[in-house]
Amino acid sequence: MKIDRRSFLSFVIGGAAGTALTPLPWKLTDDLSIWSQNWAWTPIPPRGETTYVASTCTLCPGGCGISVRKVDERVVKVEGLKGHPVNDGGICPLGLSGAQLLYSPTRVRTPLKKVNGGWQEISWDKAIQEIAARLRELREKDQPQTVAWVSDTDRGTVAELCKRFLTVYGSPNFIRTPSIQDSYELALYLTQGQRAMAGFDLANATYVLSFGSGIIEGWGSPPYLFRAKSAMQQKGGTISQVEGRLSKTAAKADQFIPIKPGTEGALALGLIHVILKEGLYRKDFVQNRSAGWEALKKISGDEFAPEAVSKLTGAEAKIIADLARAFAGAKKPLAICGRGNGRQIAGNEQEFLAVHFLNALAGSINTAGGVVAVPEPDYIDWPEPEMDAVASKGMQQARVDGAGGKDFPMSRYLLNRLPEALNAGPSSPVQVLFVNSANPAYSLMDTPKVEKGLKKIPLVVSFSAFMDETAAMAHYILPNHVYLERFEDVPAAQSFPRPIIGLVKPVTRPLFNTRHTGDAVMQLAKAVGGNVAAAFGWASYEACLQESLGDKWDALKEEGYWVESKFVPAAFETKSKKFEFSNADIAQLPAYAALKAPGDDKAFPLTLIPYDTLRLSSGTGGSPPFLVKSLEETILQKNDGCVEINPADAQKLGLADGVDAVLSTPKGSARVKVILSEGIMPGLVAMVRGLGHTAYDRFLAGKGININSLMGSVEDPGTGFEAAWGIRAQLTKA
């Protein structure tokens, strides 16, 4: 029998017929369909028990309560905590994407040491011992003041532990990052004699005059202000927004008054001029509860008459006069200032004072709908540390940033002056720099200069949980837990008009070999030894936190927050016990002058201004992928950063919508995409803040431009505060 082609075919046909009579094809078809619907690489969330943990968000100073949804141990969603006094269930896009930070690929998973320019893993004990050895050396050389510490806050147990460490070690150089808190705190201190935070009862105001503050763009506590703004507008209240660009806040305001940025203070003084001239101020407050108001006439003299202010600001004189009348005539007016989200720039102190005076003239100080002085938290009451001779001597040295010194006696922190100090001499006045929840290499003005300065510091230690720009430049990284893995207190909610303490609770166990910065600082102190070690008697950070919060601990653990329910703002603590429009300290400050944007007007005919969006984190941390993906086309196109200019300017420059251009400033240049917008004043170029990261992950790095790399520092002459609002710029066709 020969097996030929035909018999083979016959065998195959027989096989096919037989196969059709078996379950094989039908079963395989079914199995393949199931297989193809369930690829192994399709992400499938594991099932488990759903639980919620009430905690507090730390991603901005807003102090919102959060409810974190977990499935078993996995964090799946961060939501606003219902019933929380600040946000009552509301949450901003950054807070919402907190889970992406917890599981971020850029988290620093273990302590790292830089060796030959690369990172090497190191044990916690070894890293702490090595850093402590350097710290002991400096003390032996009698140079404890060469250690500095940068942090985004000076309140709460962690910041207090850092400050305590520096004090008992012998350095006065604890430096908080610049923000409008600096200017507001000083304004309250100068006029009311109180070390307090400014709270704003926006919900109960009937008229809000905002000098460029991004009420719905991250200023203060975003969800609190979102709700407050809606509530006041629904009750018939109105908002006037004053700024150079039609921001989201301006678009949602009842009145938009475009003025040249940087002249907000002049407008405020112009309004004071009209109010005084027409006698529109609240006599009860001004005559009974204030002192020195006659001095106002001097500072808001004829040079601030509507016509003069019109020339300075670009707003019509009639609009200025009407604005003054509308403000003074409102039942509960409130004026606020600090451009954008107010997180990176302190501002022109005279501008803040002028705006604060406006509130005082309207009687809106410590009232419903007004500005409220919220006392600094007082629950941290630790025994004074015992200082040795080295520490006492070190603490008497001048601060490296000049704050509180002879030039700027009123300022407490001037981080913006640090790069200059670092770059001034051949050797750095800072030998060791600790950086905790701050990213100065990204957020300070003129980042190339900052980088140059930081490189001169022999030892930089970062406590960052993420590989941010400053951490990338550091010599050691002692990674903190992220906020969903740790205990911590949030001692205030920025802009919220009542004292409130939030508790950050560990929602999940730490994912990596990270350590709480509070514990790391204590262990560092113990490794340094002597009086430094003795100042930290607590067994752990958690024990310290629990002891500090005392009888509030139980309520905090249960509810997640503690709020002063019957809060009454304290009486003024000035010498006169009244609100002081003028006193010896205020008189020391130079008269108001609009600060000029750095650069030559001829070479740089335009002015670059930053703006903020809620869709980007422009503070300490980087934006998670969720935020970057949600950006509008007017901000980011693929990896290209965009700038907004007025069509009239575009025509002059020969630029069309969407074309590539080169944006140059005295500090540098960058390739950008041009977006034409009728909402921006001619002469301005606007760029978003919060992009152009060089560190972090591929979802954030290399996208857009860090505007701070193009900006230059502008010092407020009276206080030394960072007051950069813009820089001269030029746009040319690419």
Place this chain on the structure above:
Amino acid sequence: MEEPKANVTSSGIGHGEKEDGAGGPIILFFILGLIASLLIGWVAFPPLLYSQKKQPVDFNHALHNGLVDNGCESCHFFREDGTYSGVPKLAQCIECHEEANSEDPEEIKFVEEYVKKEREVPWLVYSRQPACVFFSHAAHVKTAQMDCVTCHGPIGESESLKPYQQNRITGYSRDIWGENILGVKRNSWDRMKMDDCAECHATSGVSAGSVQTQKDGCLVCHK
């Protein structure tokens, strides 16, 4: 002129001869193919399709069922929010088994390997549906008052866990398609395919599958 004709004829004859001679083998080969494929399809294929896996610990349902008060729900309970807990987690087992309660080697293994090392037991779940299937225990057990046995069979009476037969293609248990390769079932719990869901829904007159739309449809179960 004759040459080509002869050629045609001879080739024609030649074909005829071959057909005659090969007719038998062709049918034979057809039958051979038929038998081989039937054997492969019915005998060889089913065991090849599944791999056999042993459960990490041999669990005695009957023994536990005799000790608890609340039947299946003692361990396979509904959470406060109405969701179904499924296979118990270690934390539940530890309530009774922090230490071994007997000399049983399986219990000792469980305590040594999992309880002491705080590792979850990687149980192989016979009734695990593909991820694209949404199933609510609450709707069936709480609302429709169905017994566990209807779908899961008398597993509560078993003294030992049978081997887990994993479909090599889909990765799911053989119990979903059913033991019978043809898909024939004798009991309601023999199969857990979509048709079986649909059959029960049809016979019990459940048509309002979706709470939101009060209608049946793909998206009721396939989210």
